[in-house]
Amino acid sequence: MIMFFARRLLTSSLVVLVSTLIMYVLVDLSIDPLEDLRLSTAPNKAQLLESRIALLNLNDPVLVRYLDWLGGVGQCFTGSCNLGTNWVTGQPVTSLLSGAITTTLQLITAATVLAIILGVLVGVVSALRQYTGFDYSITFVSFLLYSLPVFWVAVLLKQFGAIEFNNFLADPSIPLWFYVGTVLLVGGFTTAAMGGSRLMRLRNFAISGGLTLLAVLYIDWVNWLTDPQLTIVGVAIGAIAFAIAITTLSTGIRDRRSFYAALTVAGLGIALYYPIQFLWYYLDESWPIILGLGVLAVLVGMGIGLLWGGPDRWRAARTAAITAIPVSGLLFLEQLLVNWERYTNSGLIRGRPIATFGRRTPNFEGSFWMETLDLLTHLVLPTLTLILISFAAYTRYTRASTLEVLNQDYIRTARAKGLTERTVVMRHAFRNALIPLASIVPVDIITLVGGAVITETIFSWFGMGKLFVDSLAHNIIDPVMAYLLIVAILAVIANFIADLVYAVLDPRIRVNA
Structure with a gap:
């Protein structure tokens, strides 16, 4: 295993090094930093040209400039990255990247997770209902969404998902x-x-x-749309529904210990409805605390599953831990909804909460919950845009993969032995159906991290894609190369993760490796 990691690290480093050299040469050939000065009519045009040539070292050979840039990249190993500067604004590229990467991660995280979950779920059901009206309908919708231009979907969502919906909220x-x-x-x-x-x-x-x-x-x-709240009744219904659904998919309702463990987690979430609201009076709300409480909820759920025991304690622990995620999410959502009316009626929002551009309302300040609501309302439209496009692809891949697995001999053998359909699908077919997705999902995620260029442009999110396009348009090589470097490294990591996922999903691959 150590040799495998060492070999992959060495080959990956060489791939990144060669790719950055090739891209540096190609980018240098494709841009002209002196373009604006060549067209200038300024009387000191010659001096301006000489000054910029000296600033950007354009008299040096391209290989020398590449090695100089690579030396700055090498400083990252000592904790002082030097990826160059934006010579137009004078900003260090590292500061530009930090903001762009954060923006892009905020934009794609929810969209990617939801698209994968919904796409895989609908794809599996479509395969199980092959050649039915449901299958034909999903196939039609998938191909329709897959063929839609992103900019067209984004513009329609702006019109009907934001402008018209905000008008509707005035008299819902x-x-x-x-x-x-x-x-x-x-x-x-x-x-x-x-x-x-x-x-x-x-x-x-x-x-x-x-x-x-x-x-x-x-x-x-x-009038829930203007003052939405789950209340303890809504949290209770949602928690119990999640417990039933997750147990059904994970182990089946007949596994009583897993089912009771999931219901125990749901009951604990319901019991914490009022105490968790008072907790925020004593804690300073922040994302590290929120995520820490989420991890604690998963650990508590796992402990509850282990306490229920049974022949396979870890099945109950897994089911309870998964149930803890949506149950704690309901409590977080309720706290957000409590602040919804105050947010929509604030002076800068004025009853129109769904935003059409940007990642924040300019000059908006408020509590942690108010600022989180502001971020989420700006995320709604770009997230929907990315989900609609990605969902179609994941549905088609999952359907095709599941159909191929369902026709294998071992699936027919499992059914012949009298196993329930849930066991056949979830324990035998589903895991192997995910193997083709293991090579698709990591690359798709890296592609989105590289920047959803069209989506970021339409919704005015200054992320990685927008940084790349703007820098290339203004003939600034350092931000472009920093972008390409990060994408190259992430692409290598994505392929490595895909290999690891292969080994987890298929033990035969692990043995042969």
């Missing part, structure tokens, strides 16, 4: 057609996804459609 009265459409859509989707006999389909449609109707009626009756 839900029309009759929305009731009918929502009930038919949710009921039809649930019925098609679950399948079964005609009687079972009618029952599923009635249950899902009825619950949807009650939810929309409640939202309209209490």
Whole structure:
């Protein structure tokens, strides 16, 4: 294993080194830092040209300038990175990168996680319902979303997801057609996804459609859109629903110890509803504290699963730990919603919370919860844009991979032995169906970290993609090379992670390695 790591580290370093050399030469050939001065009519044009040539060392051969830049990169190993400067503004590239990387990570994290979860879930269900109306509908929607231009989706979301929705919030009265459409859509989707006999389909449609109707009626009756709160009832319903759903997917409801462990975690979350609100009076809210409490919740969930014991204690621990994540998320969400009305009615928001550009409202100041709401409302549209495009690809990949796995001999053998369909799908098929995604997801994530250029441009997020495009347009080589260096390093890391994921998902690969 040590030799494997050493060999990969050496080859990866050589790949990054060669790629940066090639890109430095290509970028140097493609830009002209003297372009604006060549067209200048200033009387001291010659002096200006000489001054800039001296500033950027343009008289030196390109290889010498590359080695000089590489020497600055090498200083990163001593803790003092020197990636050059933006000669137009005089800013160090390291300061530009720190802000751009933070912005890009904020932009893509939620979108990537949600796109993967939804894409994999819908892809698996589509494969299980092959050649049904549900499968055909998902296939059509996937191809439609995959073919849509990103800029077009972003502009439509700006118009209908922000401008029209903010207008609607001024008088949030839900029309009759929305009731009918929502009930038919949710009921039809649930019925098609679950399948079964005609009687079972009618029952599923009635249950899902009825619950949807009650939810929309409640939202309209209490004016929830302008003053949304989960309350302890909403947290309780959500926590129990998560416990049931996660246990069903993880071990099955018949595994009583896992089920009781998940319900115990849900009950603990409900019991902490009021104490957690008083906790914030004694703690200074910050993201490190929030994330620390999240980790603590997972550890407590794991401990609860181990205490329930059973023949396989770690199955219960895993189920309880996973359940703790959404349950603690509900408590965090409730604290945000408590501050929603005060946020939307503040002087700078004026009842129009969904933003169309930027990552912050200029000059907006408030508590941790208010500033978090401000960030999230600015994230809504770009996140939806990235989800809609990425979701389609993950759905198609997962469907194809799951269908291939379901036709394998060992799946037929598992069914012939009398295993339940949930066990066959979740314990035998699902894990192997994820193997092709192991090579796709890390690269997609790195691509997004490199910058969702169009999305960042349309929504005015100054992230990695916007930094790269602007620097290239203004003939500034140092930020461009810093961008390419980071993307090259992340690409190498992504391929290494893919190899590790392969080994986790398929033991045969680990043995052969």
